[in-house]
Amino acid sequence: MLDDLIADRRGSEHRFTVYRRDDPPEIETWLATHGVAVESRSLPPGGPPPFIEIETDGEVVGIIGVEAVEGLLEPPIVRPGDRDGVSEGYRILFEVLDETVFSGVERRALLAVSREIEDRAFRVGDGTLRVSFQTLSTFRSQTPVYRTLATETDLDIHVYGVDDWSPPAIPGITYHAEGVERFEPFWAMAFDGGPDETRACGLVARERSDEYTGFWTDDPAIVGEISTTLDAG
Amino acid sequence: MARRDLYDALATSHRRRLLYHVLETGESTVEELATVLSGWEVATTDTMHTGEDRSKLRLHLVHNHLPRLADRGLILYDPETGSVELASLHPMDAEMIRRTIEIEGPDDR
Numbered sequence: 193m194l195d196d197l198i199a200d201r202r203g204s205e206h207r208f209t210v211y212r213r214d215d216p217p218e219i220e221t222w223l224a225t226h227g228v229a230v231e232s233r234s235l236p237p238g239g240p241p242p243f244i245e246i247e248t249d250g251e252v253v254g255i256i257g258v259e260a261v262e263g264l265l266e267p268p269i270v271r272p273g274d275r276d277g278v279s280e281g282y283r284i285l286f287e288v289l290d291e292t293v294f295s296g297v298e299r300r301a302l303l304a305v306s307r308e309i310e311d312r313a314f315r316v317g318d319g320t321l322r323v324s325f326q327t328l329s330t331f332r333s334q335t336p337v338y339r340t341l342a343t344e345t346d347l348d349i350h351v352y353g354v355d356d357w358s359p360p361a362i363p364g365i366t367y368h369a370e371g372v373e374r375f376e377p378f379w380a381m382a383f384d385g386g387p388d389e390t391r392a393c394g395l396v397a398r399e400r401s402d403e404y405t406g407f408w409t410d411d412p413a414i415v416g417e418i419s420t421t422l423d424a425g
Numbered sequence: 426m427a428r429r430d431l432y433d434a435l436a437t438s439h440r441r442r443l444l445y446h447v448l449e450t451g452e453s454t455v456e457e458l459a460t461v462l463s464g465w466e467v468a469t470t471d472t473m474h475t476g477e478d479r480s481k482l483r484l485h486l487v488h489n490h491l492p493r494l495a496d497r498g499l500i501l502y503d504p505e506t507g508s509v510e511l512a513s514l515h516p517m518d519a520e521m522i523r524r525t526i527e528i529e530g531p532d533d534r
Contacts, residue, residue, distance in 0.1 A: 210465055235461070236520065238447030238526060240442075243464035254475045257468035281473055 194378045194396050194421055197414070201293045203405045204248045206284055210258070212242035217258045219244070226305045227294030227389070241292055246281050254345015261285065278321050291409040294397075298404070302397055305408050309381050310341060310395050317345040319386025322352070322422045324375045325398070328367065329357035338365060347386075352422055375422070379404060382419035385412065394418045427451055430497040431518055435525050436478055438489050439482070445526045447511045455491070455507035459483035 208230040208400040210220045216232065223230040235242070273338050294301075313321045321341070325331040329340070331353055342349050342364030350357070355369035377398050385392035394415040397406030409415060435441050442465050447453050453461075457462065459482050463474045463527075474482075495502040499518075501510040 208458075213462065236446065238523070239446060239449065240461065240465035241468040244470040245460050252460070252479050254476065255463045255467055255479060256472040257464070257471065259468070260471050260473070281475060400435065 193379055194375065194418070195398065197396050197417060197421070198406050199396060201291065202203065203278045205229070207231075207247045207250075209233060209245045209247070210242065211240070213237060213239070216241055217262065219258060219261050222333075226292055227297040227301050227302060227305075228292055230377065235359050246284055248284060253284055256281060256373060257286070257401070291407060291411055291414070293407045295405040296403045297397075299402070302395070302404050305395055306381060309383055309395060309408075310337060312391060312393055313347055313383045313386075314341055314345060316383075316386045316391050318347065319384045320348045320350070320382075320419065321384075322349045322380075322419050324372070324378055324380040324422060325351060325353040326379060327356045327361055328353035328369060328378050331359055335360065335362075337363065350422070353381075379406075380418055382422065384415060384419060386398060392416075431499075431521060432493055434499050435522065437490075438529065440494060441522070441525045441529065443486070443490060444494065444499060444522045447509055448514070449523050452508065453508045454509060455483065455486055457529065458491075458509060459487055462486070486526050 202270070206229065208220075208223055208228060210230065210232040211218075211234075213235050216224075220232060244256055244258060244261060245252060246254040246256070310321075313319065314332035328351075331351055338349060338351070341347055341364050342362050344366075347364065349365045350368060351365055352368045352372045352375055352405055354373060359365075359367055363391060376377065377400075379397045379399065380395065382394040383392060390410040392412040392415040393408070393410050394404065395408040396418055434444065439462055442462055443458055446458065448463050455510065459479055463482055466472070467474050477521045487504070491500070491502045491504075494500045498512055500510075500512055
């Protein structure tokens with residue numbers, strides 16, 4: 193069940209502190225909009241170039257320059273893999289980039305992540321995209337986006353939501369309103385990456401008093417689990 | 426303060442950076458200095474420090490650099506609380522500290 197997927201991911205708490213002089217670097221904005229705990233401290237002029245301190249459960253595990261991190265994220269991304277001697281900081285950096293657990297984030301932050309998943313599905317243009325909108329009326333404002341996704345790509349789109357509105361029939365989109373009550377508290381998405389599973393991505397978030405707790409992931413196996421759970425209805 | 430005390434204080438890159446940071450911010454802590462000096466090193470050498478690297482640097486600060494700079498009257502250091510403050514420096518000495526950082530440039534380690 194979706195709750196189990198969220199529970200499985202709640203582990204260590206990572207915190208990023210960006211030390212910088214001027215405007216937030218790209219990585220800081222990216223972390224913040226993805227629900228990662230990030231704060232900043234100011235450095236005096238003439239001091240070091242910007243850098244990031246990574247803490248796990250309150251302990252420093254790595255310190256790395258912003259330029260180096262942003263270099264790591266330029267394609268092609270070389271992941272540390274299982275090489276020996278890869279420091280904990282790098283491992284955690286990639287863990288955070290691959291899969292982020294968040295709690296108490298607003299709808300706005302989740303929309304940003306959802307847009308990324310939809311955008312990736314659009315660019316790949318093939319494969320299966322499953323989305324739980326809690327209620328079908330929530331889907332109403334998203335209809336134009338999904339109409340574009342369905343008509344301009346070969347995506348197989350499945351929309352899940354409790355039946356409180358009749359959505360328009362759009363070729364390429366299948367609605368599931370039967371037996372989905374148990375998904376109602378969840379905002380969930382799963383895109384399988386189409387022909388390339390390295391492009392898979394997904395998100396599961398549970399709503400509680402207007403705040404969301406959950407995770408987003410690029411791990412194809414986890415995305416598969418989200419997809420299977422939604423598909424089972 | 427004798428000139429040779431200032432020269433000794435400025436003899437290592439860690440002490441120059443430490444003094445510069447405290448000079449520009451007025452006050453700091455052992456924890457902040459350990460992080461800032463680690464960050465300064467990795468950001469200028471394109472490397473990464475682990476938690477252990479930072480701990481080692483912190484030990485050097487506590488056992489060597491901070492007491493040494495305090496002895497020479499450049500900083501006020503309280504080992505109990507970890508607080509570090511700039512002592513009242515002659516403007517010439519402050520200028521000298523700034524100059525060493527400028528000369529050091531971004532790539533000196």
